[in-house]
Amino acid sequence: MTTPSIQWYPGHIAKAEKALMEQLKRVDVVLEVRDARIPQSTEHPQVQQWLGTKGRVLVLNRIDMISTQARQQWTEWFRSQGDEPYFTDAQHGKGIETVLHAAQRAGEQMNQRRRDRGMLPRPVRAVVIGFPNVGKSALINRLLNRRVVDSARRAGITKQLRWVRISDQIELLDAPGVLPSRLTDQDAALKLAICDDIGEAAYDNQRIAAALIELLKERAIESVLQARYNLDAQPFTGESYLHELATHRHKGDVERTARQVLNDFRTGVLGAIALEYPMERSAVSS
Numbered sequence: 001m002t003t004p005s006i007q008w009y010p011g012h013i014a015k016a017e018k019a020l021m022e023q024l025k026r027v028d029v030v031l032e033v034r035d036a037r038i039p040q041s042t043e044h045p046q047v048q049q050w051l052g053t054k055g056r057v058l059v060l061n062r063i064d065m066i067s068t069q070a071r072q073q074w075t076e077w078f079r080s081q082g083d084e085p086y087f088t089d090a091q092h093g094k095g096i097e098t099v100l101h102a103a104q105r106a107g108e109q110m111n112q113r114r115r116d117r118g119m120l121p122r123p124v125r126a127v128v129i130g131f132p133n134v135g136k137s138a139l140i141n142r143l144l145n146r147r148v149v150d151s152a153r154r155a156g157i158t159k160q161l162r163w164v165r166i167s168d169q170i171e172l173l174d175a176p177g178v179l180p181s182r183l184t185d186q187d188a189a190l191k192l193a194i195c196d197d198i199g200e201a202a203y204d205n206q207r208i209a210a211a212l213i214e215l216l217k218e219r220a221i222e223s224v225l226q227a228r229y230n231l232d233a234q235p236f237t238g239e240s241y242l243h244e245l246a247t248h249r250h251k252g253d254v255e256r257t258a259r260q261v262l263n264d265f266r267t268g269v270l271g272a273i274a275l276e277y278p279m280e281r282s283a284v285s286s
Contacts, residue, residue, distance in 0.1 A: 020175050021050075026125055027173065029055040029106040031099065033130035033139060035195055036060040036087065038276045039074060041188035042131045042197060045180055050129075055106030057126075059099055061135035063087040070274035077278035090138035100143055104169055124170045125163075131197045132177025140164060140174050191215075191275050196266050209258035210238035212265055215275055224270045 024030075030051055034042040039060055047056075058078065063071060071087060078085040086102055088095035107124025114121055128136045143166050162174050179198065183189040192198040193208045194215070213233055216222045222233040225241075231248060233241045246257035264270050 017178050020127070020129070020178065023173055023175075024050055024054075024127065027054060027127045028110045028124050029057060029103050029126040031057045031059055031103060031126055031128045031139075031172075033059045033061055033128060033134050033136050035131070035134045035197055036062045036066050036071070036074070037195055037274050038188075038191045038197070039085075040276050041185075041191045042134055044129070044131065044178060047129070055103075055109065057099060057102045057106055058083050058085050059088055059139065060085050061088045061090050061139065063095065064089040064092070065268050065272055066274040067272050070277065073278055088135070088139060090135040090142050093142050096139070096142045099139070100166070100170070107170070123165070123168060125173070126170060127173040127175055129175050129178060131179060131192065133197050134177070136177070137174060140172055143172065194262065194265065194275065196262075205258040205262060206239075206242060206254055209261045210242050212261065213238035213241050216273070221273065224273070228264060228270055 030047070032044075032047055060074065075085055075087075084102075086095060086099050088099060090096070103126050104124060107126070110124065111121040128140055130136050144164060163171055164174060165171050183192075183198075189198070189203075190208065190211045193203040194212045213222070213225065214237070216225060217233060217238070225231065225233045229245055229249065231241070231245055236244060242257055242261070243254055245261070246252050246254040250256045250260075265273065
């Protein structure tokens with residue numbers, strides 16, 4: 001499939017990134033939220049630069065959408081890198097307490113420095129950052145046990161920076177989803193599009209659905225497609241399978257078929273499927 005590269009950097013994200021840089025001066029701890037299905041592709045290349053000496057809590061959200069085996073492999077890999085990943089299903093409130101405690105612990109050094117200077121402790125100031133639609137707002141709502149920020153599948157829905165008080169110990173800054181200024185890794189960009197962690201305007205649904213089918217075939221788990229659609233993907237390329245499936249199910253409407261395949265993956269209908277494993281960068285035909 002020879003198609004234009006995937007790019008998306010709307011003005012409100014550029015503006016939000018500038019505002020975020022200003023607010024980071026007041027932050028003690030960064031909660032970096034990634035998509036558990038694609039932890040490498042949802043790592044923002046500037047996070048380490050933004051962190052400086054601040055504490056960091058790594059949150060892998062949508063744990064319900066990957067297998068136990070994938071979770072174990074990522075846990076071991078991140079620990080080998082000196083990181084402790086915290087897995088959440090923010091939509092259903094799983095793993096939230098451990099993230100809260102981790103943020104409080106990460107801020108303890110700040111208050112210890114204040115005590116050493118004869119100052120009173122203050123609430124830990126944390127910011128939640130990550131790509132669009134990885135679950136940041138849902139995480140904050142769960143931390144607060146009430147809905148205070150918008151949470152939606154549409155990328156970039158959060159457009160205003162807002163401080164919210166969780167308790168006497170911690171305050172959170174909800175920030176809009178932030179994408180790199182340019183998506184130079186098109187393999188990662190494909191996975192971002194497949195998982196709906198990037199704006200729809202950035203890609204063609206048929207190309208992305210075909211790429212998903214190719215990824216499933218590479219992992220030898222294309223049987224999930226046959227189980228769902230009663231059509232074996234093995235004899236086809238991703239693109240030809242999409243066209244064949246359209247003929248069988250939607251009177252040749254390939255666009256409608258592509259949207260269904262993507263939606264079935266994104267909502268878990270195809271099963272718990274990780275698209276990345278540690279130290280692996282699967283190639284997708286493009």
